[in-house]
Every structure is written in C-alpha cells, then in structure tokens.
Amino acid sequence: MDFSLSEEVRMMQESVREFTERELFPLEREFCLEGRLPQPKRLELEKKGRDLGFWALDVPTEYGGAGLGQLAMCVIHEELYRSPLMFEFGGFVEPALYLTNERQKDKYFHSIVRGERKSCYAFTEPGAGSDLARVQTRAVKKGDHWIINGSKTFISHVDRADFIMVFALTNPGKGAKGLTCFLVEKNAPGLHISNPIRTMGDDWDPYTLSFEDCVVPDENVLGEVDRGFVVADEQLTHGRLKIAAYNIGIAKRCLEMAVAYSKERVTFGQPLASRQAIQWMLADSEVELMAARLLVYQAAYMADSKREIRNEAFVAKLYATEMAQRVTDRALQIFGGMGYCLEVPIQSFYRQVRVWRIGHGTSEIHRMMIARNMLRD
Ligand SMILES: Cc1cc2nc3c(=O)[nH]c(=O)nc-3n(C[C@H](O)[C@H](O)[C@H](O)COP(=O)(O)OP(=O)(O)OC[C@H]3O[C@@H](n4cnc5c(N)ncnc54)[C@H](O)[C@@H]3O)c2cc1C
Structure with missing residues (x-):
C-alpha cells in the first residue's frame, strides 16, 4: 500500500502552507486578543486567495471550479486550520447544493462559484x-x-x-x-x-x-418534497469529513508549537523536552494525530473513488475531534501559564475544538451510528 500524496496534491499542500504562514499567521495575535477577524479582512483574504487561484477548489471544472477531489481538499483544510482564524477559500459550494435542479443552478450554485453569494x-x-x-x-x-x-x-x-x-x-x-x-x-x-x-x-x-x-x-x-433527509445526509457526511480535516490541522499546529516550546523552556536547569512526562505527552499526541490523519485520508480516498463514506465519515470525525481535544489540552499544559494567555493561539484552538464534538452530530450520536452499523444484521 502506498500512502504518499500525489505530486499535484503535495504541491497544493505546499502552496496552501505558504499562504497560511504568510497571510494568516501574522493576524493571529490580534485575532486571539480580539476574539474575531473583521469581515472586511476576511473578504480581503478571500480575494488574495482568489488572485492566487484558490477559489471554488472542489467545484467540478465544468462548473468553473478547480475540480479537486476530497483528499486534496482535506490536505488544504488541514493546512488552513493550522491557523485559528478558521479561514477558508471562497467559492465553496455546500455539498447539498449539488442537488440543485437546472432552474435553481444559476441562482444557488453558479452565483456562489462566481463569488456573488454565500x-x-x-x-x-x-x-x-x-x-x-x-x-x-x-x-x-x-x-x-x-x-x-x-x-x-x-x-x-x-x-x-x-x-x-x-x-x-x-x-x-x-x-x-x-x-x-x-x-x-x-x-x-x-x-x-x-x-x-x-x-x-x-x-x-x-x-x-x-x-x-x-x-x-x-x-x-x-431535491424532492419529503426527501429532505437525503439532502441532509449529503450535507452532513461531507461536512464531517471536512471537520475531521480541520481537527488534524489544529492538532498539528498545537503539537508543532508544543515541540518548539518544550525545547526552549528551561526548568530546574533542563529544557522541558528532556523530561519524560513531557516526552510522553508529545509522543501520545503524535501517535493519535497520525492515526486520525490516516482515517481522514482513507475516507477522502474512498470518496474520490466514488465509494460510500457514511460510516467512514462518522469514524474519522469522531476520532479526529476527540484526538484534537486531547492534543490541544496537552499542548496547553506544556505551555503552562503561557498557554492560558489570550495572545498565544493554543487557548483559541482549545476552545474551538470543543464545538466539533457537538456540531454536525455529537460524539455520542456518532458512536450510536457506528455501533448501529456494526450491529445491523
Ligand atoms: C457554535 C455552533 C454552531 C452550530 N451551527 C449549526 C448550523 O449552522 N446549523 C444547524 O442546523 N445546527 C448548528 N448547530 C447545532 C448543532 O448541530 C447541535 O447543537 C447538535 O446537533 C446537538 O444538538 P443539541 O444541541 O440540541 O443537543 P441535544 O440533542 O439536546 O443533546 C444533548 C446531549 O445529549 C446527548 N444525546 C442526545 N441524544 C442521545 C442519545 N440517543 N444517546 C446518548 N446521548 C444522547 C448529546 O450527544 C449531547 O451530549 C451549531 C451548534 C453550535 C454550538
């Protein structure tokens, strides 16, 4: 089995990483202190992304998008969510809107791709x-x-x-x-x-x-009258995969910060990184992050192969969101009092990840659905 990303996806990952570090990282301190990014600033970032070609990325090319698959999108969201700004490139069409009929398409689909509506x-x-x-x-x-x-x-x-x-x-x-x-x-x-x-x-x-x-x-x-559940399912399944990818990005950044800080911070004459208590927190976080990433990439790969991913999306979102909660908590602990300060993004991530265990179906409902699939005759 080959788990490496294709050259095209790797190049996209590299450019989105550069965008995140160049455009989003410098805004973090203010975002964390103020608790928000003003809407004009968000639109300005969207425009910068658009000028670089980051627009309607997963929309099929026949509709004017870049036609990227789910795996590429997961990699992109992972990179963007290394910043707590929760920034996403524009032209994003909600999965349910792919069910628009010909009469609805221009007003509710193409208008989003054109950047006129949301x-x-x-x-x-x-x-x-x-x-x-x-x-x-x-x-x-x-x-x-x-x-x-x-x-x-x-x-x-x-x-x-x-x-x-x-x-x-x-x-x-x-x-x-x-x-x-x-x-x-x-x-x-x-x-x-x-x-x-x-x-x-x-x-x-x-x-x-x-x-x-x-x-x-x-x-x-x-869609059809009385068939709203089909629309909801389309929306929620793909949303879960995306949320799982966000959480990989969040955990990755918190872990990067924790590793760097543990090498710098000296207590009792030694850097934190030399202590087993700290090393075990880092190692557990790395293992869980790698496991979560594989679940997300597998679900995305299956979606790109046109396979059903309902159960895989439940599994990936459940594990990734709970993993991110543990990783952000450990990172905050490694930072000690600094981790609790508003100007350090870890506290923003720590609060942000909490919602992902609730929205798009709670962890309990995810467990219920996974077990239901397992127990079905
Ligand atoms: C910031 C934020 C943004 C949101 N955005 C949107 C949005 O854009 N659109 C939208 O439609 N919704 C949105 N939601 C709502 C979100 O999807 C719901 O909060 C979520 O589905 C849980 O529903 P609830 O809050 O009513 O909790 P409840 O359903 O009342 O559940 C309460 C608790 O009981 C548990 N529970 C419930 N049933 C069971 C069971 N059978 N077995 C075991 N445990 C159970 C739950 O897991 C949870 O822990 C958002 C929520 C938040 C907090």
Whole structure:
C-alpha cells in the first residue's frame, strides 16, 4: 500500500502552507486578543486567495471550479486550520447544493462559484438537535408557494450568507422522513433573524431564525418534497469529513508549537523536552494525530473513488475531534501559564475544538451510528 500524496496534491499542500504562514499567521495575535477577524479582512483574504487561484477548489471544472477531489481538499483544510482564524477559500459550494435542479443552478450554485453569494444551512431547532425527527418547523403548500412557520437555532454564518437551506416538516407524523429542504432568501418575507448567540468560540456566534408565515416559492424546494433527509445526509457526511480535516490541522499546529516550546523552556536547569512526562505527552499526541490523519485520508480516498463514506465519515470525525481535544489540552499544559494567555493561539484552538464534538452530530450520536452499523444484521 502506498500512502504518499500525489505530486499535484503535495504541491497544493505546499502552496496552501505558504499562504497560511504568510497571510494568516501574522493576524493571529490580534485575532486571539480580539476574539474575531473583521469581515472586511476576511473578504480581503478571500480575494488574495482568489488572485492566487484558490477559489471554488472542489467545484467540478465544468462548473468553473478547480475540480479537486476530497483528499486534496482535506490536505488544504488541514493546512488552513493550522491557523485559528478558521479561514477558508471562497467559492465553496455546500455539498447539498449539488442537488440543485437546472432552474435553481444559476441562482444557488453558479452565483456562489462566481463569488456573488454565500449560503448556510438550518436543521437545528430549540427542541430538535440530535433528534431530527423532532423538527417542528412546518411548511404548508398554498398554490405555488410554501408557507413556513417555526424556528431554528444555533445557525452559523447567517451574517455572511445570502440564502439559507432550511429543513421543515412537510409530512407530519413521518418524522425525519417527512422533511423537505427549502432554499430561503435571507430577505424572505416572514423570516426574522435574532442577534448573535454569544458562544465560547472565537468569531463564531450563531443565530436564531423565526419563521412567521414566511413565503417561499415552490421552485425553491431543494431535491424532492419529503426527501429532505437525503439532502441532509449529503450535507452532513461531507461536512464531517471536512471537520475531521480541520481537527488534524489544529492538532498539528498545537503539537508543532508544543515541540518548539518544550525545547526552549528551561526548568530546574533542563529544557522541558528532556523530561519524560513531557516526552510522553508529545509522543501520545503524535501517535493519535497520525492515526486520525490516516482515517481522514482513507475516507477522502474512498470518496474520490466514488465509494460510500457514511460510516467512514462518522469514524474519522469522531476520532479526529476527540484526538484534537486531547492534543490541544496537552499542548496547553506544556505551555503552562503561557498557554492560558489570550495572545498565544493554543487557548483559541482549545476552545474551538470543543464545538466539533457537538456540531454536525455529537460524539455520542456518532458512536450510536457506528455501533448501529456494526450491529445491523
Ligand atoms: C457554535 C455552533 C454552531 C452550530 N451551527 C449549526 C448550523 O449552522 N446549523 C444547524 O442546523 N445546527 C448548528 N448547530 C447545532 C448543532 O448541530 C447541535 O447543537 C447538535 O446537533 C446537538 O444538538 P443539541 O444541541 O440540541 O443537543 P441535544 O440533542 O439536546 O443533546 C444533548 C446531549 O445529549 C446527548 N444525546 C442526545 N441524544 C442521545 C442519545 N440517543 N444517546 C446518548 N446521548 C444522547 C448529546 O450527544 C449531547 O451530549 C451549531 C451548534 C453550535 C454550538
């Protein structure tokens, strides 16, 4: 078996690493102290990336993208997430939007590739997080429109988006099998957006959405009526792989920093690196990071080979997110008091990784799904 990356992917890795170190690292201190990167700065970075050809990277070439596969994308996200800025190159099309039909394509797909619009997605409700079958937001058809009532919460990036993929119940009594996905414009009549919900993560405050007789044209159904679960599955599976790759990048950077610091910092006349207690923390982190990377690359390789990766994405995200939690914690411990200071990025990573064990399905739900697959007859 050959686990090495192709020459093309290795070159891409090298250029994204250079971009991250040149453009993102210098902004880290301010980001960590302020807890956010102003939106104009984020757009400026997107533009710099675009000028270098980093745009719509995984969008197929026939749609104007660079046509990169999942393995290349994992490698790219790993490099970008070595910085806590959570920066991503633009022109990114959410996986579910590949289900847009010909009439929807220009407004909801090509517009993103052109850099004119952005999207976000809304599953979660105050009474329905892990359990999508408990979704209460209701969509009722009236002529050639749907009327949506209900609310969604913890919805990320509403501020940056122009439209939202909203999952609502169209067939009550059928639970998750009665859901439909709607493409809802942010300025749709009857849609109200809350103030941001403050969270412990830097630059990541999600929103609550209220729908009061919100009117959505029938042509804005994404996929088929009552088949929203298929749309959700497409969105979540590929999202899990991407999140797993983020966590590889985060752990890698924290470990790089911990290794460098342990060689510099002297206590009781010896560098920390000479102590077995520190070496074991570094060694455990390295082993877990390597194992997580193999899981992520394997899932990505399978996706590129057009194989089903639902279970592999659960496994990779579960392991990578829990690994990153342990690695960031050890790195912070090795830095001692310095690790707790805002100006050192480790504390930002430490808080950021916590959400990845919750969003896109919690660790418990991942274990439940993996076990369900194992126990199935
Ligand atoms: C910062 C942030 C951003 C988010 N962004 C988005 C977004 O953009 N769009 C969106 O739709 N959602 C988003 N979410 C919501 C996220 O997906 C949910 O928080 C997540 O799915 C968990 O749902 P919940 O919070 O309702 O927890 P619950 O489902 O209430 O679970 C609470 C706890 O119980 C455990 N649990 C639940 N059921 C079981 C079970 N059967 N067995 C064992 N344990 C169980 C869970 O693992 C968890 O530990 C975001 C959340 C956060 C914090």
